[in-house]
Amino acid sequence: MFGLNIDPRNPKGNPDPAELYELGVEIVRFTYADSSGGDQLDPAQLRFYKERVQAYKKVGIESLLILNYETYPNKPDPNAGDGEWDAYIDRLARRCGQIAREFVSWRPACQIWNEPDHPIHPGYAPTVREAVFGRMLRRTYDAIKAVDPKYVVVTGGLATGNPGWLERVVQSQGGNLPADAIAFHPYGQRPARDWPSPNWFFGFVGDLLNNYYKAGGNKPIWITEMGVKEEDLDHDRAKVSEFLRRYYSLIKNYYASKTHQLIWFCYGDGMVAPFGLVDHAGNRKPAYDAYRQAAPTRPPLKPQPVVQPAAPTIAAPPAVTAQPAVALAPPPLPSIFSGAPVSSPAVPTTTMNEPLEAIKQQAVAWQTQALQLQNQLIQFQSQLQQLLNQQAQLQNQAQQMQFQPAPGSGSTVSPGGPTTPSPGITTRPAPPIQNITTQLKRDPGKQFPTRPLSQIQRIVIHHTAIPPTVGAERIAQHRVDTQGWPGIGYHYFITGEGAIQQTNELTTQSTHAGNYDPVAIGVCFAGDFTNTVPTPAQIEAGAQLIAWLISQFSLPLASVNGYKELVVTQSPGQQWDSGARWGDQLKAKIQAYL
Numbered sequence: 001m002f003g004l005n006i007d008p009r010n011p012k013g014n015p016d017p018a019e020l021y022e023l024g025v026e027i028v029r030f031t032y033a034d035s036s037g038g039d040q041l042d043p044a045q046l047r048f049y050k051e052r053v054q055a056y057k058k059v060g061i062e063s064l065l066i067l068n069y070e071t072y073p074n075k076p077d078p079n080a081g082d083g084e085w086d087a088y089i090d091r092l093a094r095r096c097g098q099i100a101r102e103f104v105s106w107r108p109a110c111q112i113w114n115e116p117d118h119p120i121h122p123g124y125a126p127t128v129r130e131a132v133f134g135r136m137l138r139r140t141y142d143a144i145k146a147v148d149p150k151y152v153v154v155t156g157g158l159a160t161g162n163p164g165w166l167e168r169v170v171q172s173q174g175g176n177l178p179a180d181a182i183a184f185h186p187y188g189q190r191p192a193r194d195w196p197s198p199n200w201f202f203g204f205v206g207d208l209l210n211n212y213y214k215a216g217g218n219k220p221i222w223i224t225e226m227g228v229k230e231e232d233l234d235h236d237r238a239k240v241s242e243f244l245r246r247y248y249s250l251i252k253n254y255y256a257s258k259t260h261q262l263i264w265f266c267y268g269d270g271m272v273a274p275f276g277l278v279d280h281a282g283n284r285k286p287a288y289d290a291y292r293q294a295a296p297t298r299p300p301l302k303p304q305p306v307v308q309p310a311a312p313t314i315a316a317p318p319a320v321t322a323q324p325a326v327a328l329a330p331p332p333l334p335s336i337f338s339g340a341p342v343s344s345p346a347v348p349t350t351t352m353n354e355p356l357e358a359i360k361q362q363a364v365a366w367q368t369q370a371l372q373l374q375n376q377l378i379q380f381q382s383q384l385q386q387l388l389n390q391q392a393q394l395q396n397q398a399q400q401m402q403f404q405p406a407p408g409s410g411s412t413v414s415p416g417g418p419t420t421p422s423p424g425i426t427t428r429p430a431p432p433i434q435n436i437t438t439q440l441k442r443d444p445g446k447q448f449p450t451r452p453l454s455q456i457q458r459i460v461i462h463h464t465a466i467p468p469t470v471g472a473e474r475i476a477q478h479r480v481d482t483q484g485w486p487g488i489g490y491h492y493f494i495t496g497e498g499a500i501q502q503t504n505e506l507t508t509q510s511t512h513a514g515n516y517d518p519v520a521i522g523v524c525f526a527g528d529f530t531n532t533v534p535t536p537a538q539i540e541a542g543a544q545l546i547a548w549l550i551s552q553f554s555l556p557l558a559s560v561n562g563y564k565e566l567v568v569t570q571s572p573g574q575q576w577d578s579g580a581r582w583g584d585q586l587k588a589k590i591q592a593y594l
Helices: 017-023 043-058 082-102 130-147 163-172 205-215 237-254 286-294 333-337 356-403 472-481 514-519 536-553 582-593
Strands: 002-005 027-031 062-067 109-112 153-155 182-184 221-226 259-264 458-463 492-494 500-502 520-525 560-562
Touching: 002 221, 002 286, 017 043, 017 286, 027 259, 043 062, 062 082, 082 109, 082 130, 109 130, 130 153, 130 163, 130 514, 153 182, 163 205, 182 205, 205 221, 205 237, 237 259, 237 286, 458 514, 458 536, 492 536, 500 536, 514 520, 520 536, 536 582, 560 582
Parallel strands: 002 027, 002 259, 027 062, 062 109, 109 153, 182 221, 221 259, 458 520, 458 560, 492 520
Antiparallel strands: 492 500
């Protein structure tokens, strides 16, 4: 609950992790900025933020990354049309997925946008319409959760104090908001009904918190910014200190069951004056001490182990009065915050009576060599994975040849060519399937992993969440050109007219079901089933296809799941398991064919 807004790129907003630990900070919040655009992350920015997240994690402090218009540039004008916003959202979602993959070792929480409900203001217009923000949440949420469902995704901090705005976002998503927590910024809200006075600014924060909690469907609350200007409290820093103390006392004692984080804004006046706990010169204000007193006491950081230099590198001391021996220790945490590039000198030898500066240089050299070795290891692992993929492809080709039906055997052949061979005895004929895998756009420089057919255990149902007239060809093009994927993610596609198309070989471990990708077949129905359901022709075609797949792989009917049954997502639409419950209709049809 004891969080703090910082700015790693601002020297006056970038405290040492050890100081944050001593202050009692449990989570830091900052923006992941990358102005490069394009399809790939900027490597320099990636290294910069990885170093920081790792350094905070090392002392037991979590991170909350703000992923917004600074994470992917060139956001549309707030009044731009839906098409322009949707194109931008796709690029932002791809970048969020890339960041999630790079940071999966630490799993920082991810906040989507910042103050999307803020009115348009000259010089600051993060404004997003409710329905557009709903789609932004859904696509970024799905991209992040596809990497690891354990990621925590938080809405952008809402600034207007109007829970009705959030209600309209929820309504735009069929009543199921794609976020793990609701964030808001209660500036101008009193920490007590009558303090600092009964009529001070807008109201009591407890009332607003309850209203946001209700509007968000009783999801946890994260207060991702909270602070006060000194001028709003008679320029009295002691009152600011009391304001902070009262806020944390109120939330801890009365709203802890609803509020998981209260992140104070901010560390220093060098970020945004005069909200800081320290002034421009770095001097601590009374609020700094109030924060420290409110936060739980933490044990002192354990000192880093002392590393003595290896015996062969120590020269005999000269025949003069020796200086005191100096133990070698790993470089301190602040070294990665200097902002200066680290050179790669040759590893020197040193005597125990050399100046401390030389010993520090040796430690830096060792650290650089360790990083180089780590990079080499990553390259070796990548090469090994490529070899394993090639091996799997050869094994799959051999397996397919083993199960290829002989001429005249009576096996079913689809209009688009032979269907993917079965790993066992076919118990029912295949429905008409058009194999278009070679007709869809692919990235020639990328490929999905492969898998043996014996690995398949599940069938996952999706919807496109767009009009049913949009076919697999356009989706494949979008995945490759906009999102940077190797190709379309589904294995089968049910068109709006009820035709069955095969879009990937079943030996392809494509991207469609997150952690279930290695064992799942992806079947996508064209259309948005938030408020409607597939046509009878689509239900019929889907049932025939899935019944055939079940018989091919000897799967139980329980292995058929809507994607939302496996992870928190909207697909395959709200009507899958509520309202018209088209999932039950589909499974009843499948059962009739088995």
